[in-house]
Amino acid sequence: MLELNAQxxxxxxxxxxxxxxxxxxxxSRNLIHGALYLILSLFGGAGLFVLLxxxxxxxxxxxxxxxxxxxxIIFAVMLTRSMTRMGExxxxxxxxxxxxxIAVFALLVVGVIMPxxxxxxxxxxxxxxxxxxxxxxxLVDGNQFVLPFEVASLLLTAAMIGAxxxxxxxx
Amino acid sequence: xxxxxxxxxxxAALFAIGTYGVLxxxxxxxxxxxxxxxxxxVNINLVAFWRxxxxxxxxGQAFAAFVxxxxxxxAAVGLAIIxxxxxxxxxxxxEDVNLLQG
Numbered sequence: 001m002l003e004l005n006a007q008x009x010x011x012x013x014x015x016x017x018x019x020x021x022x023x024x025x026x027x028s029r030n031l032i033h034g035a036l037y038l039i040l041s042l043f044g045g046a047g048l049f050v051l052l053x054x055x056x057x058x059x060x061x062x063x064x065x066x067x068x069x070x071x072x073i074i075f076a077v078m079l080t081r082s083m084t085r086m087g088e089x090x091x092x093x094x095x096x097x098x099x100x101x102i103a104v105f106a107l108l109v110v111g112v113i114m115p116x117x118x119x120x121x122x123x124x125x126x127x128x129x130x131x132x133x134x135x136x137x138x139l140v141d142g143n144q145f146v147l148p149f150e151v152a153s154l155l156l157t158a159a160m161i162g163a164x165x166x167x168x169x170x171x
Numbered sequence: 172x173x174x175x176x177x178x179x180x181x182x183a184a185l186f187a188i189g190t191y192g193v194l195x196x197x198x199x200x201x202x203x204x205x206x207x208x209x210x211x212x213v214n215i216n217l218v219a220f221w222r223x224x225x226x227x228x229x230x231g232q233a234f235a236a237f238v239x240x241x242x243x244x245x246a247a248v249g250l251a252i253i254x255x256x257x258x259x260x261x262x263x264x265x266e267d268v269n270l271l272q273g
Contacts, residue, residue, distance in 0.1 A: 007172060007173065008173055011173045011177065015177075015181045018181060018185060018211075018215075019181060019184050019185055019188070022184075022185045022188040022189065022208050023188060025188075025192060025201070025204050025205065025208060026188055026189075026191055026192035026195075026196070026201075026205060026208075031198060031200055031201060034200075034201060034204055035204065038204050038207060038208070041185070041208060041211065042207075042211060045211050045214065045215060048178065048181070048215055048218075049215075049218055051173070052178070052218045052219055052221075052222045053222060053226075054218050054221075054222070054232055054235070056232070057214075057218060057232060057235055057236065057239075060236065060239055061214075061239075064239055064242075064243055065207070065211070065239075065242070068243065069207060069242065069243060069246045072246055072247065072250055073200060073203065073204060073207075073246070073250065075250075076200055076250040076253055076254060077200055079254055079257075080200070080253060080254060080257040080263045087197075087264075088197060089196065089197065089198075090195045090196065090197065091195055091196070091197050091266065093194070093195065094195040096194075097190075097191050097194030097195035098191055098195070100190060100191075100194055101187045101188070101190045101191035101194070102187065104186065104187050104190050105183055105184065105186075105187035108179075108183035108186065108187070109180070109183060112179055112183065112216075113176050113179045113180055113183065116175050116176050116179065117176045126226055126227070128226065128227060129222070129226045129227075130226055130227055130228065130229045130232070134229050135229045135232050135233065135236075137229075138229035138230075138233055139229075139233060139236070144229070144230075144233070145229075145230075145233045148233075148237055152237055152240040152241075155240065155241070155244055156240060156243065156244055158244075159243075159244035159245075159247050159248050160247065162248055162251070163247040163248050163250070163251035164251075166248070166251040166252055166254075166255050167250075167251035167254045167255055169258070
């Protein structure tokens with residue numbers, strides 16, 4: 001049985017933030033509210049990263065997702081005035097979408113969660129964890145991730161130039 | 172510590188919510204936000220499996236970091252496309268973008 005300590009309580013709080021924020025994103029009529037719910041959800045994700053002993057990813061989640069992507073989305077909402085004349089929130093196939101979403105969830109539960117259900121708890125998990133320093137070394141190590149790292153930087157450059165070219169005014 | 176399947180359950184729920192948002196919302200910005208939710212759920216899965224299965228190798232965290240990069244690139248280009256579409260069609264409702272419809 002699950003013992004009730006600080007980690008467990010934190011897990012439930014952050015999970016509630018994450019799932020509740022996600023529901024808010026999908027259902028909110030006002031897109032600014034949706035973006036704020038997205039920030040809430042991503043903050044919950046950062047908390048889960050801390051609980052999973054990945055502090056660097058938690059910091060990146062706050063800085064990149066909340067600090068950059070969510071703000072970019074808020075800018076886009078304001079630039080396109082998409083709050084005005086919204087009409088219906090969902091399209092006419094929303095019930096079909098709900099069926100597909102439920103099917104995806106059921107598939108994930110059966111295919112991914114059932115095999116590990118109840119299997120691993122803290123007694124079998126090693127207390128030793130790779131640190132942020134090891135992550136940094138792994139990202140630039142010639143035998144590990146240096147090529148994907150360089151490709152990622154190239155992708156970011158290409159995306160930045162592409163975004164500028166696409167969004168620029170013709171005149 | 173919380174067992175692995177709880178993290179997976181949270182991630183699966185978030186992924187399903189994101190799927191519903193992508194398929195059912197009419198506003199393109201809302202669709203993009205739902206895609207961000209799905210990517211975030213995938214990241215939770217990657218880090219949870221890393222922590223419980225092989226915490227001494229850094230591959231799980233490294234892959235999550237690459238997902239961050241792809242998410243940032245996707246958001247930038249996606250929002251640029253939305254702004255370009257808005258400029259020509261005066262709308263961000265995806266049903267109004269039907270130039271290629273037969």
